[in-house]
Each structure stands twice: as structure tokens, then as C-alpha cells.
Amino acid sequence: MDFTLQVWRQDSPDKEGRFEVYRATNISSDMSFIEMLDSLNIELEQKGDTPVSYECDCLEGICGTCSLMINGRAHGPGACTTTCQLHMRSFQDGETIVIEPFRAKSFPVIKDLIVNRSAFDRIIQAGGFVTVRTGSAPDGNAIPISKIDADLAMDAAQCIGCGACVASCKNSSAMLFTAAKVSHLSYIPQGQPERMERAKKMIEQMDEEGFGACTNQAECEAVCPKGISIKFIARMNRDFIRSSF
Amino acid sequence: MNLDAKIPSGPLESKWTNHKFSSKLINPANKRKFSVIVVGTGLAGASASATLSELGYQVDTFCFHDSPRRAHSIAAQGGINAAKNYQNDGDSIHRLFYDTIKGGDFRAREANVYRLAEVSVNIIDQCVAQGVPFAREYGGQLANRSFGGAQVSRTFYARGQTGQQLLLGAYSALSKQIAAGAVRMHTRHEMLDLILVDGKARGIVTRNLVSGKLKTHMADVVVLATGGYSNVFYLSTNAKGCNVTATYRAHKRGAAFANPCYTQIHPTSIPPHGDKQAKLTLMSESLRNDGRIWVPKAVGDKRDANNIPEAERDYFLERKYPSYGNLAPRDIASRSAKEVCDEGRGVGPIGVGVYLDFRDSIKRLGHETIKQRYGNLLDMYRLITAENPYEEPMRIYPAPHYTMGGLWVDYNLMSTIPGLFVIGEANFSDHGANRLGASALMQGLADGYFVLPSTISNYLANEKLSKVPDDSPEALGVLREKQDEVNKLLAIKGKKSADVFHRELGKIMWDKCGMARNEQGLKEALKKIPELREEFWSNVSVSGSNEGLNQAIERAGRVADFLEYGELMCLDALTRTESCGGHFREESQTEEGEAKRDDQNFAFVSAWEYKGKNTAPVLHKEPLNFENVKLAERSYK
Ligand SMILES: Cc1cc2nc3c(=O)[nH]c(=O)nc-3n(C[C@H](O)[C@H](O)[C@H](O)COP(=O)(O)OP(=O)(O)OC[C@H]3O[C@@H](n4cnc5c(N)ncnc54)[C@H](O)[C@@H]3O)c2cc1C
Ligand code: SF4
Ligand code: FES
Numbered sequence: 006m007d008f009t010l011q012v013w014r015q016d017s018p019d020k021e022g023r024f025e026v027y028r029a030t031n032i033s034s035d036m037s038f039i040e041m042l043d044s045l046n047i048e049l050e051q052k053g054d055t056p057v058s059y060e061c062d063c064l065e066g067i068c069g070t071c072s073l074m075i076n077g078r079a080h081g082p083g084a085c086t087t088t089c090q091l092h093m094r095s096f097q098d099g100e101t102i103v104i105e106p107f108r109a110k111s112f113p114v115i116k117d118l119i120v121n122r123s124a125f126d127r128i129i130q131a132g133g134f135v136t137v138r139t140g141s142a143p144d145g146n147a148i149p150i151s152k153i154d155a156d157l158a159m160d161a162a163q164c165i166g167c168g169a170c171v172a173s174c175k176n177s178s179a180m181l182f183t184a185a186k187v188s189h190l191s192y193i194p195q196g197q198p199e200r201m202e203r204a205k206k207m208i209e210q211m212d213e214e215g216f217g218a219c220t221n222q223a224e225c226e227a228v229c230p231k232g233i234s235i236k237f238i239a240r241m242n243r244d245f246i247r248s249s250f
Numbered sequence: 251m252n253l254d255a256k257i258p259s260g261p262l263e264s265k266w267t268n269h270k271f272s273s274k275l276i277n278p279a280n281k282r283k284f285s286v287i288v289v290g291t292g293l294a295g296a297s298a299s300a301t302l303s304e305l306g307y308q309v310d311t312f313c314f315h316d317s318p319r320r321a322h323s324i325a326a327q328g329g330i331n332a333a334k335n336y337q338n339d340g341d342s343i344h345r346l347f348y349d350t351i352k353g354g355d356f357r358a359r360e361a362n363v364y365r366l367a368e369v370s371v372n373i374i375d376q377c378v379a380q381g382v383p384f385a386r387e388y389g390g391q392l393a394n395r396s397f398g399g400a401q402v403s404r405t406f407y408a409r410g411q412t413g414q415q416l417l418l419g420a421y422s423a424l425s426k427q428i429a430a431g432a433v434r435m436h437t438r439h440e441m442l443d444l445i446l447v448d449g450k451a452r453g454i455v456t457r458n459l460v461s462g463k464l465k466t467h468m469a470d471v472v473v474l475a476t477g478g479y480s481n482v483f484y485l486s487t488n489a490k491g492c493n494v495t496a497t498y499r500a501h502k503r504g505a506a507f508a509n510p511c512y513t514q515i516h517p518t519s520i521p522p523h524g525d526k527q528a529k530l531t532l533m534s535e536s537l538r539n540d541g542r543i544w545v546p547k548a549v550g551d552k553r554d555a556n557n558i559p560e561a562e563r564d565y566f567l568e569r570k571y572p573s574y575g576n577l578a579p580r581d582i583a584s585r586s587a588k589e590v591c592d593e594g595r596g597v598g599p600i601g602v603g604v605y606l607d608f609r610d611s612i613k614r615l616g617h618e619t620i621k622q623r624y625g626n627l628l629d630m631y632r633l634i635t636a637e638n639p640y641e642e643p644m645r646i647y648p649a650p651h652y653t654m655g656g657l658w659v660d661y662n663l664m665s666t667i668p669g670l671f672v673i674g675e676a677n678f679s680d681h682g683a684n685r686l687g688a689s690a691l692m693q694g695l696a697d698g699y700f701v702l703p704s705t706i707s708n709y710l711a712n713e714k715l716s717k718v719p720d721d722s723p724e725a726l727g728v729l730r731e732k733q734d735e736v737n738k739l740l741a742i743k744g745k746k747s748a749d750v751f752h753r754e755l756g757k758i759m760w761d762k763c764g765m766a767r768n769e770q771g772l773k774e775a776l777k778k779i780p781e782l783r784e785e786f787w788s789n790v791s792v793s794g795s796n797e798g799l800n801q802a803i804e805r806a807g808r809v810a811d812f813l814e815y816g817e818l819m820c821l822d823a824l825t826r827t828e829s830c831g832g833h834f835r836e837e838s839q840t841e842e843g844e845a846k847r848d849d850q851n852f853a854f855v856s857a858w859e860y861k862g863k864n865t866a867p868v869l870h871k872e873p874l875n876f877e878n879v880k881l882a883e884r885s886y887k
Contacts, residue, residue: 017798035523043749044526050747050791050802058801060316062489064529065630067414068320090633115460116799123437126317130429134422135381139301139699142372142379146336149390158383159409162418166319195381 006032006093009101010045012057015114022114024103034094038081039064039071041093042104058117066090066230069165072172073118074105079169079228087167087230107172111179111215122168124214125182131210132203133186135195148194158192161185163231170225170233176217181225183207184241185233191244201248208245251506251859253872256660257361262878266365269661270704274711281306284710285469287454289441289496291318293413293420293691294674295475297698300423303432305703310467311424311433312456314440314491314804319421322477322489323694326413327534327627329395329405330691332370337394341402343367348879350689353399353579354654354682355831355847356881357512357855359874361661362679369700370692374406376699380419384408397687398535399579399886405688410534410626416691420698440804442732444472444500444670447724450715451500451670455725455732459804462797464732466725468718470710471669473702474500475694478653478675480513482812482819483764484756486650487519487532493808494815497657497676505665506857506870508658508678510815511823514685514832515765516651517583520634521603525753530649531634533606534627535687538576540611540620541644543567543583545604549594555605555643566590574886581684581832581845582886584648588765589843591647598645607643648765652690654681654832655822658857658872662705663697666857669713671706673697678855683831736796739806744789748806751786755779755809755816763820768836772824776817783813818858818867825869828852849881 008029015022027049032041039061046056061071071088075081081091096102104118112120150158164185171179187204190196196203219238226235258269276284285308288299296318299311315321333346346367351358374392378384384406385393394403408415427433438459445453445466453468476496480486501507518537519530544565546558566586568575578586587604590596597603608628612620617640621628628639635645656678657665663679664671674694681689718725762775786809794800829838829845830852838846855872 033524033526036526037528040526040528043528047747047749050749050793051745053743053745053791053793055794056747056802058799062315062320062491063322063325064490065325065531067411068322068324068489070316070320086633090630092634092636094636119799122316126319126425126435126437129422130425134426135379136426137376137379137423138304139297139376139423139703140372142375145334145374145378145384146391148378150386151390152386152388155383155386158381159385159415162383162408162415163411165414166317189383190381193381193383195379 006034006096006098008032008096008099011101011103013105014057014117017116018113032093034092036093037064037089038075038091038093039089058119060119061089064089067165069167072107072120072167074107074172076103079107079173080230085230085232107168109171109177111177112168112171124216125166125168125179127214128179128183128207128210129186132199132206135190136199150193154192158189161192161233161237162189164233165231167230169228169230171216173224173228174217175222175224176220178219178225179211179214179216180219180238181229181233181235183211184237187241187244188237191240201244204241204244205248251666251857251870253506253658253666253857253870254660255359255872256662257359258661262360262364265361266368273704273708276707276711278306282308284308285310286471286473286706287312287467287469288473288475289454290321290475290477290674290676291315291421291424292321292323292475292477292674293417293694294698295473296321296417296420296424297695298473298475298673298702299433300420300427301699301703302706303427305707309433310436310469312436312439312441312454314438314459316437318424318435318437319418321417322492323417323691324414325489326691327410327532328397328536329407329412329688330373330416331397331404331688332374332406332692333367333404334371334374336392337403339402341404345402346370346404349400350680350686351682351879352884353686354684355884356682356849356853356876357830357874358680358682360876360878365701366680366693366696369696372700373692373695377416377419380422382408382415382419395536396539396577398538398577398583399686407536410624413691416695420695441496442499442807443728444503445725445728446503446667447718447722450668452718453725455728460799462800464729466720466729468720468722468725470715471671471706473671473673474657474676475674475698476676478656479815480650480653482755482816483650483759484753485522485527485530485760487516487530490529493811495808495811497672498811498815500657500665500667500670502860503667504860505667505670506658506859507655507818508855508857509655509683509822510819510858511763511826511833512654512683512831513650514580514652514654515584515648517580517587517648518606518646519649520631521598521645521647531630532649532651533631533644533646535580537606537624537627540615540623541576541606541608542610543576543604543606545590545595545597555597564590564595571886578886579684579686581834584765585834587648603645603647605643606646608639609643612640650764652685654678654683654685658855662709663702664705664709669709671702673702683833736803739790739792739803740796742788742790742792744791746789746791748790748792748802748809751782751790752809752812754782755813758782759816759819763823766834766836767823769824772820775820776824779813779817779820786810786813821867822856822858826852826856
């Protein structure tokens, strides 16, 4: 397969970016999107040109490192997939593919397709944990947790922190990411003592980082590679409201 | 070189308790005066950073990722072992200890392994307290599954994302400490070298991957938690970024490298599809609980799997190892798969693969149960291959996965360089020549949460360390060397991408030092690797500049180290003429083709000492003494 690629290039945060056009030829349909970009880079390096900067690591949809807006959609076409799990068979031979970074005010571009997502880390630091010291834990089976609650907690805990939800939201809201963590801990007994406080602090941090408000468009849920449900946002909002009483 | 393992005296069961009791403590107010550098935020590094800072030490933690949560540990799927005996199926600390020693083919230290089994139970408690959503039974109790190399159910799991949930637990503990100002987190920083002062590890040089700036950081001790080196094979199940740089460069500064040839090839990954492939995707070994592995009996049988009648299928693991069947340990399962493919009975388009079939368990347990147990893994398979594993058997093939070798450490997890501690996959300590499934997560967290915090305190309490400034002559010396190296790479302006060199090296390693090794092949590799390395240093293309983010520099630096490290691996494999665990020397096998150990001559740890650029490394041996288990042929029949 052959493709025309329009790739966002930007040398550094303060320089202006632009689209560059490249040809990707002889691509097998079994190749992943990242493998396609890798082969473009090998060609560029062979010519002494600067390779395109993009991020990936696990290549199996779990680390949350890969990003990319592909043809205007976070992580490209396909439900519940990350960019690294996308295969070229999802595209038409000869297609033009537009590749951009995850754009949001709180995710500044570092270079080309790489953005800074450390705002997410700071949201977790604001309260996304149970305050427990190493060595102070009771036996794992001392507190039974119903399978239903454990499963719900796990549904929320699956978030990989990729930021697709932010990139696809017209308000650049980080509600889905934040709600996933808040909900994970709110379904289980260990999370109860700090529950309301946690929701409050994490939402405050979210605002401080400059993420926008949620206007219930559900774009985030549509692109989330882990299928995190927006019902968790409602759950977090309830905790947040209760935290102010 | 002194290889004193410092194993405490006394009976096996009380060594760790006695050792902790006889360790010197530091009073809480004084801990603040000590500083620790931790490199790595996988399970080992994140748990260590969190715990050390809770104790009161000043901790500086580094990772090359953009967030600590992205470390390779996140990808572990199957589970984590612990000797809880919640199933009442006869498990105990002693049994986990014995299984691990035996699984490692009697090439690990008894005392270390016993301690690992002992603290395994605390790990689960700690993780539950952090909110890790482990799988539960309907009554609310923790659920378990069984895993390769064990006859009891002792594996705890969180769907197929156990590593993710454990790492997010450790990351949350780390985040709590960062928020409290107790850990200074340096993301997107790559450690380029270790700084020694008066023979002790006192700091590191890092490259800020965003600005390109090199900088020195000093502390009282340095902890490496930088993971394994499977990517020396280029194609492996590891994340793209995994590399050997930190441990190898520490090796060049004097840390002995132990058992580099002990690498694990995992039996269940998705077979390769072509030569542009970036990595191999692991399918969790837990699939072997309910999936049956087979190939056609006839060579060259190209029929669709579903059209091959029962009588013409060879369930080769069940046939050869009736008591463990599809749950035979990894090395055995991998080698058996390679054998049937070498015989021409492999399946899939290029004949590289064997079937893993859920047909019978779907019949027995129902579609829903299988979906519940393995849904996300089967979905992932479908996504990658565009085939439906509920309807036709999956295809799997072995892939490099884990490295048992690593920097040599004593019982205290300290390397041969005083003040340099090594934890997690980066050290060699607990898995001998083969690691059992679900034991790496256990070891990483055991080291980080429970072992290191205690042994590091003892070291600091006994040493008199004066402060060393960031711009001490030793620090600046290493800094200058590293700057020169980066400049040298940039000046080559060759024609070939570092990635291409990496692939070529990977092919040599896989062919000559992969699943099966022999003298001739290893000698060929030892000739080819230096040639490739030479070509690298004259023809690698590293474009761009020193300033700002430049991934070409990152890649080239890592490949340069692999190109040296591969040679050490082959040398170690050549020297160890026995077969053991993941190291299979074709010259040393039984008549049935099983690995043949040579306890008379090889019951030792190989620890290699670096001797300079053009000098051969020197082999030192730490003898392994078995006082509590009897060395036996590792039979899984
Ligand atoms: C696909 C897969 C599935 C697995 N499943 C299981 C399982 O089910 N059960 C099990 O027990 N084990 C499993 N394992 C093995 C297990 O995941 C690893 O052995 C373990 O997670 C390693 O943890 P670690 O903390 O030692 O290192 P890692 O998680 O690899 O972390 C390394 C850290 O070091 C940092 N780093 C490395 N080099 C540098 C440098 N030079 N400078 C700065 N930072 C650096 C990285 O940024 C990272 O933070 C699996 C492995 C794979 C590949
Ligand atoms: S909620 Fe979904 S899209 Fe948002 S960070 Fe988590 S996994 Fe990514
Ligand atoms: S690279 Fe890890 S999720 Fe894509």
C-alpha cells in the first residue's frame, strides 16, 4: 500500500509549526501505524534528514505513551484502540493521512507530534491515591469486596492516561481521566476515608491546570481506547457536590 | 573482585528476620540527612522511591519516560504470585521457595529465594490497601489462578492487566510522596553514567531528553531499577524503550554483570509477520490454563485448523509432559514449540507458530466464562491478527521476554560497587536460569517495598559518607566524557539508522544466542558483533543537534550499548557449556533432547568483570550451595 502523509512538524514549543508532506510506499496492510512511521523515519535518517518525533513504548495499548490525532480523530479510526494498535489495513490504499499531535492548552507541544502531558501526573498527585504507608496493611482478605464493586473499580481503573479524551474535547476537558481515577477508588472500601476530599482536590487541580469544563458532548468516551464510560463523570460530580457540604 | 554474597547465618527460615534485627537503624530525625537516587519507576523503582521517602530519606527519582506510570511494568498481564494459600491447596512459603528454585533450574541462591517467598504475602496486603482492584470471588475474597511451573493456585490478578494495576498502585504511592515534597521526580531524564567517588557510587549523569542538557546529580547511594535487556534481540515482548544502558554503563564502572546468557523466551507471543515488525506481542501465559497447544501430526499439513480431525493433532506438551501438560515451564514449552516447527509442523503463513486452542474449554465452560477470563487478551489478538480466537485456534510462537541475568548483587541487593544497589529485573538475584510466570512482579515489589528499604538503611548507618558537590572533579570528569560521546555520535553523519543496526544485531542474537545455542554459532556471533559495532561507529546516521529533544541521539546511544553487551552475552553462553533453564546448549542434552545440567562443574553464578575497551572481560564464580533442597533433574513429566 502507498500513502501520502501530512505530518505536523514543529521544532520546539516556541517555534511555529507546519505540515510537511511525505510519501510512505510499500507498506504492508499488516503493519501497525507506528511501524509505518518507523519505516518513514528510517528513510529520512538514511537521507540525513531529521526524523519525525513521536512517542510510543509498549506497542500494545497499555502504557498510554502513544498519542496522535489521525485524520482528525484521537488514536485514529476504530473503536477502543490506541494508535500503536492501529493497523494499516484500516486505511485505503492511496489515502492521504493527516497526522497531528494531541492538541490542548494544557498539553503544550514539545516537538513535532510530542506533547507534554504532565498535567495528568499533577492531577493524580493532588489526591489520586490512598494514604497508606508501606508495611501498615492488614491481610488482603480482611476486608471482603463484592465482585461487583471490584469489577466496577477495575472498569474505571483501566484508564491508561493517554489524554485522547482531552484532545478530542472541544473544551479540552480532563473530566473523563479524572473521573476514572476518582471512581476507581470510590467503589472500594480502601478509598472511602478520603473519598470526598479526593474528588474535590483533583477537580481543583484539573481547573488549575487549565483544562476546560465538561458540556456533556461525550466525545471523550467515543475515542477512549479503554472504553471508559462517562457515567463515571456523573459519579465524580456527585462526590464533588457532597464534598462541599 | 569480591563476590561475598553476605548471606546471613542460621536456618533458612530465620535468616531474613535475624538479618533485619541485626541491621543497624537510623533514627528518624537523621534519615532526612541522607539522600538516595533511584533510577527507574517500574514496579521496583516506584515502590522503592515511595517507601524510602516514607522512611524519611531524601529521594530523587529518574525515568526516561514522560511519566513514571509508563514504565514497562505496566504491560505485565498475567499476575503476581504469593504464598497466601487462600485456596487451601497445600501452598506455603516453603513450596513457593521450592518451586522457584526448581523452576530456576537450581541456579539461584537459596537464601534470596526464600526471602522472596516470605515477603510475597506482604506484597498482596500492601497492594490491596492501596486500592489495587484484584479479581474477587463472589464472596468478596481474592481470586487466584494457576500459572506455569506450579501445581497450586497462587497467582493474584487484575483481569489481564495485573502489571498495570500494580504499577498504578506503586505510582499512586509515589505520587503521594511527590505531592508531599518527599520525592523529587525527574521525568524525561536518561541516566548516561554512574559517578564513583572514592570507589563508591555517589551520583549519576543524566541527559534531559527535552533540553538535551547533560547534568550531574549526587547522593549518598544510587539505586538502579532500570529493567531488563531483552531488547538486545531487537524483537521481543518488551516495550520499545527498554534498554541495557544504565546497567551496562555501571558494569563498565566496575559492577559485575551476572549470568548475562540467562534469557527467557516466552512460549506464547503472536508469531512474527514480516521484517518491518517493531515488536512481538505477548499473549499472557495464563491462556495456557484453558487453551490446549497443538500442531498437526503430519509435516506440511496445510489444512485449516478446524478441518484437522482430532486423531491427526499432536498435543505435544500433553504428550511429552503428562503431569504438567500445557502448564510446563516456559523454557520447556518454548523449546518444544521450536522443535515441532523445525520438524516442519509449524502453522501459519510462514510455518512459524503453533496452535493454542480454546475449542474444548469453550465446550466445557461456555463462551461466557472464557470471555470473562481472557476477554481482553482474545480481543487484543483479534485486533492484531484480524482472526477470531473464539472460532479458530490462536497461533503463538516463542519470543524473548525476560532476562534473568543482571547486575550481580549480594543478599543486601548491593552490587560489587559499594553504594550501588540494584533491584527488579535489573539485578540477577532470584530466578536462577529461568523465571516462573508471575514471579517478576513479585520480585520487583519485594525488592522495592520490603527488602531494599531495610538493607539500604544498614549500609547508610555503617558508612561515613561526606557530601560530594555536583561539580566535584569526579562528577565533572564523567560529565565531560558523556558530552564527548554524544558529540562523537553526532559527528559520524553516516548513512544507516541506528534502528537498522539494532535489527541486524537482534538477528545475530536470535539466531546464535536465542532459544538454542552451540559453540560454533556463538563463535560466529562473537566475530560478527564486533564487525557490526565497528560499522556502527563509522556509519550510523544521527541527525539533528545536541540541543532540544532528539530521539535519534537516544536511540543511537542505546544501540551502541547493546552492540557491546551482546558480545558479553555470547561470551557467557559460550563459557557455560551445560544447559540449564533458559540457556540451552545443544551439546548438553539428554537422549530425549531435554536440557542436561552439569552440577559438578557449573553450580555457580557467572559474574563478569569489565577490563577495558580492548581487553577481554574476566569471569568470576560465586559458588551456589544448596543446603535445603536436593539438586534434582528438573522433571515436569
Ligand atoms: C509483555 C510482558 C508481560 C509480562 N507479564 C508478567 C506477569 O504477568 N507477571 C510477572 O510477574 N511478570 C511479568 N512480566 C515481567 C515483568 O513485567 C518485568 O520483569 C517487570 O515489570 C520489570 O520491572 P522493573 O521495575 O524491574 O523494570 P521496568 O518496569 O522495566 O522499569 C524500568 C524503569 O527504568 C527506567 N529506565 C531504564 N533505563 C533508564 C535510564 N538509562 N535512565 C533513566 N531511566 C531509565 C524506565 O524509564 C522505567 O521507569 C511481563 C513482561 C512483559 C514484557
Ligand atoms: S479516560 Fe480514556 S482517553 Fe482519557 S486518558 Fe484515560 S484511557 Fe485515555
Ligand atoms: S505505545 Fe503504549 S499504549 Fe501505545
